[in-house]
Amino acid sequence: xxxxxxxxRRPVLVAACVAxxxxxxxxxxxxxxxxxxxxxxAPIAAKRIVIAAAASTLAPLDEAIRQFRxxxxxxxxxxxxxxxxxxxxxxxxxxxxxxxxxxxxISADGRWMDAVAKAGYVAPDTRRxxxxxxxxxxxxxxxxxxxxxxxxxxxxxxxxxxxxxxxDPAHAPLGRYAQSALERLGAWKGVEARLLRLADAAQAxxxxxxxxxxxxxxxxxxVAGNSRLRTVAAFPPGTYPPPVYEIAVVGLPEPxxxxxAARAFADWLTGAAAQAIFKRHGFLTAxxxx
Numbered sequence: 001x002x003x004x005x006x007x008x009r010r011p012v013l014v015a016a017c018v019a020x021x022x023x024x025x026x027x028x029x030x031x032x033x034x035x036x037x038x039x040x041x042a043p044i045a046a047k048r049i050v051i052a053a054a055a056s057t058l059a060p061l062d063e064a065i066r067q068f069r070x071x072x073x074x075x076x077x078x079x080x081x082x083x084x085x086x087x088x089x090x091x092x093x094x095x096x097x098x099x100x101x102x103x104x105x106i107s108a109d110g111r112w113m114d115a116v117a118k119a120g121y122v123a124p125d126t127r128r129x130x131x132x133x134x135x136x137x138x139x140x141x142x143x144x145x146x147x148x149x150x151x152x153x154x155x156x157x158x159x160x161x162x163x164x165x166x167x168d169p170a171h172a173p174l175g176r177y178a179q180s181a182l183e184r185l186g187a188w189k190g191v192e193a194r195l196l197r198l199a200d201a202a203q204a205x206x207x208x209x210x211x212x213x214x215x216x217x218x219x220x221x222x223v224a225g226n227s228r229l230r231t232v233a234a235f236p237p238g239t240y241p242p243p244v245y246e247i248a249v250v251g252l253p254e255p256x257x258x259x260x261a262a263r264a265f266a267d268w269l270t271g272a273a274a275q276a277i278f279k280r281h282g283f284l285t286a287x288x289x290x
Contacts (some may be wrong), residue, residue: 040182048081049262050101052092054108054245056133056174056219058084060281061106065275068265070198071273080261081164090171096121096250103262105250106130108201110172113246115119119266126249126263128270131278132289133243134220135235140211141228147215149185149233156190162214165207170198178217184239205229219243224282244289 007247034089053061065082085092085102096102097119103123107113116122132251147158155164169175182188196203196213201222208216209228223229247269249262251286256279275285 027265030077047258048083049258050083050084050085050104050251051085051104051263051265052091052096052100052250053087053104053106055086055174055200055248056108056200056221057106057245057278058086060125060221060278060283063281064269064277067273067277068268082265083110084201086202088167090141090173090174091199091281092169095249101251103249103258104247104266106245106247107173108133108243108245110244111247112173113248116248116250117250121250123249123259123263126266127246127247129286129289130245130247130270131244131275131286134282134284135174135181135216135240135243136218136220136223137230137232137235138208138218138223138229139215140208141230143214143230143232145215145232147233149181149235151185153187154188154190155182156194158195159191159214162192163194164214165196165198165204165213165216166218167201168199170197172198172200174201174217174219177243181217181235185235195265219282225280240242242289245283259263276284 001132006210017073051061061084067083069082087095088110089112092100092102092105092108092211093116096105096116105113105116107116113122117127137147137149143157147153147155166178167174177190185224195202196207198207203220205211205218205222205226206214208218209226215232218229220231220234223231247266248274249259253261270286275287280286
């Protein structure tokens with residue numbers, strides 16, 4: 001049934017590609033969709049691989065795509081484009097379910113991957129753990145903020161007249177993790193009215209980098225190697241669900257070349273070379289996440 005549904009939506013997906021890509025680019029001005037023109041996949045004659053990816057993976061995934069393109073092991077013309085579309089996992093999942101173009105989905109929350117799978121858009125035997133993350137309270141590098149994250153912490157008092165930035169809990173996993181942690185520490189009610197609810201993790205990071213918020217609840221990977229941010233404190237384990245990212249091949253089962261190319265790229269992303277890139281950017285590898 002899922003295959004029939006996907007095949008019937010083929011015309012809708014093809015017609016919608018340009019419009020939806022433009023929409024996502026407008027929605028995410030900090031990370032417009034970019035076409036990578038010479039990815040190393042052929043002799044599979046796919047035209048392009050669209051990757052719908054959680055915004056928090058932007059820096060390492062861009063680097064991984066560049067490395068994949070130049071690796072040379074699979075290179076042979078014609079090479080497909082690799083097109084990353086970044087956003088909150090919830091927004092991307094809804095786009096896929098509604099017929100948006102994507103061959104690979106990277107979600108920062110297994111619940112959104114569940115939604116895509118339930119709708120019949122996950123290719124069998126391709127869903128797996130990808131990387132993992134942790135939650136921190138971060139501030140601009142020149143901030144003097146000091147906070148101990150423990151039960152009863154008065155975070156509102158600590159940030160003074162400033163705002164607290166994070167992603168919107170309604171559709172971004174980072175926001176859901178942040179709300180869970182604050183509730184467990186008894187700090188949610190005190191800061192709820194002071195919360196800047198951004199569209200995704202990348203936008204929350206930028207707001208804190210620019211000093212537009214006194215602090216932000218971000219992923220540890222957002223702060224790792226980032227000279228504009230510093231970690232004020234890490235949220236204690238057990239105060240929020242472990243941020244385990246998943247990857248799967250999604251979308252149409254046809255043409256077969258596109259499916260094989262997507263599988264090849266997803267396999268490479270879960271291999272040692274790509275996992276090392278994500279590790280360097282502050283993520284836990286798939287092996288460490290299990």
